[in-house]
Amino acid sequence: MKVVVLDDWNQVWESAEPIKRLRERAEVVVYTDAAGSEDETAGRLAGATVVVANRERTRFTKSLFERTSELRLIAQTGTGIAHIDAPAATERGIAIATTPGGSTASVAELTIGLMIAVFRQLGANDAAMHRGEWPMPVTRQLGGKTLGLVGLGSIGSATAKIARAMDMKLLATGFSLTPERAVTQGAKAVSLDELMGESDVVSIHLRLSEKSRGLISAERLSRMKSSAILVNTARGAIVDEPALVEALRSGRIAGAGLDVFVTEPLPENNPFRELPTVVMTPHIGWITEEAYDAFVTNSVKNITTFMDGEPTNVKFPEALRR
Structure with missing residues (x-):
């Protein structure tokens, strides 16, 4: 054989x-x-x-x-x-x-890491330190914030476990998620639109399918708080990337942590590379x-x-x- x-x-x-x-x-x-x-x-x-x-x-x-x-x-x-x-x-x-x-634990850890990196501006602060500067930005903590989990399977649940230890409040949605299942992970089951509007962090944990492709659309991004961030360690095509770029450029949302993209490797001229409020990793969640x-x-x-x-x-x- x-x-x-x-x-x-x-x-x-x-x-x-x-x-x-x-x-x-x-x-x-x-x-x-x-x-x-x-x-x-x-x-x-x-x-x-x-x-x-x-x-x-x-x-x-x-x-x-x-x-x-x-x-x-x-x-x-x-x-x-x-x-x-x-x-x-x-x-x-x-x-x-x-x-x-x-790869459940590996992806969940990077998911939380991206949340911290965006909230605490780790990329910008690290780059400034390497340039010899000593920046002192006022940033935000995750504790006490509301985390919206779009998908509560194995990785979503592992992320929820870490987030609970950080005293985050949890909302969750999914195509087949029941209120009872959400409660077992310390989350409240809500509609996707409600989650987008109430979360300080929206984190995506769905498989890519015909139902999930393009699910995070321009209209749904417009529901997010201006102080909220989007984290995607699932699949790039779940998000309308041009709409996300526009939301970030305009300041409609505060930032994003992205490990996945529609086109991988990410082209050199991709607009995400120019956005200072985006922390990116090259699809290493599972590696x-x-x-x-x-x-x-x-x-x-x-x-x-x-x-x-x-x-x-x-x-x-x-x-x-x-």
């Missing part, structure tokens, strides 16, 4: 102990650079039964599946599968196995040693259980019956 690992940009997989053990049972090929085209991706997957998808760095389309006849399993790191044509995969008998929970350890270990487990005929964490089990 051939296993192909795509997009190992951080060069973690090749030397990982679980991969060394997997090589006792299968041929494993690791690619540390991005394929330049679907043709190149198809070439890399030639003869592969399993592909490891590092996050959402490669799109898996119907046309790609038609060119990879031996493929039977996509071992996905994390749980996001917006980059995979899941119906097409299922139709061709290609299972998708995910690794839930691996920690601990998260990678979990992703590699759990992905290899999903591969070996698949090889043993007892697949685990499969999103659409009907694919296994084709």
Whole structure:
């Protein structure tokens, strides 16, 4: 059996102990650079039964599946599968196995870190200190502020836990969130519009889907307090980016902490780069040693259980019956 690992940009997989053990049972090929085209991706997957998808760095389309006849399993790191044509995969008998929970703590920590960075102007103060200055700005604390969580799944809940320890008040909304579920996390369930209007910090924790794409629109941004900030460690396309740029430029909202963007890597001329009230990180919420350890270990487990005929964490089990 051939296993192909795509997009190992951080060069973690090749030397990982679980991969060394997997090589006792299968041929494993690791690619540390991005394929330049679907043709190149198809070439890399030639003869592969399993592909490891590092996050959402490669799109898996119907046309790609038609060119990879031996493929039977996509071992996905994390749980996001917006980059995979899941119906097409299922139709061709290609299972998708995910690794839930691996980056929950890492993303939640960065989420809180971005809130602090924006409220306390850490980026500007650090840059000034490196220039030899001694700035003394009056900033704000998070304690006592209202945090609005757009999504209360595993990462939203982990963020809520940290925020409670900081004495923040919690509001939450979600497509399937119930008041009872919100209460278990110390939050009050409200509508999205109410959350946008009442929160001092709006933090996004939804999966990217057709329902969530563009959810944070210009109209919803206009509901925010002028002193409020937006934090996004979920997916860039959930936010109307041009509308957010305009809200920041005009001072309609006070700032933003962004780890994700519609286009990644972020183009050099992206307007976010020019805005002093924006703190940005290059989609590193999940990139920690601990998260990678979990992703590699759990992905290899999903591969070996698949090889043993007892697949685990499969999103659409009907694919296994084709």
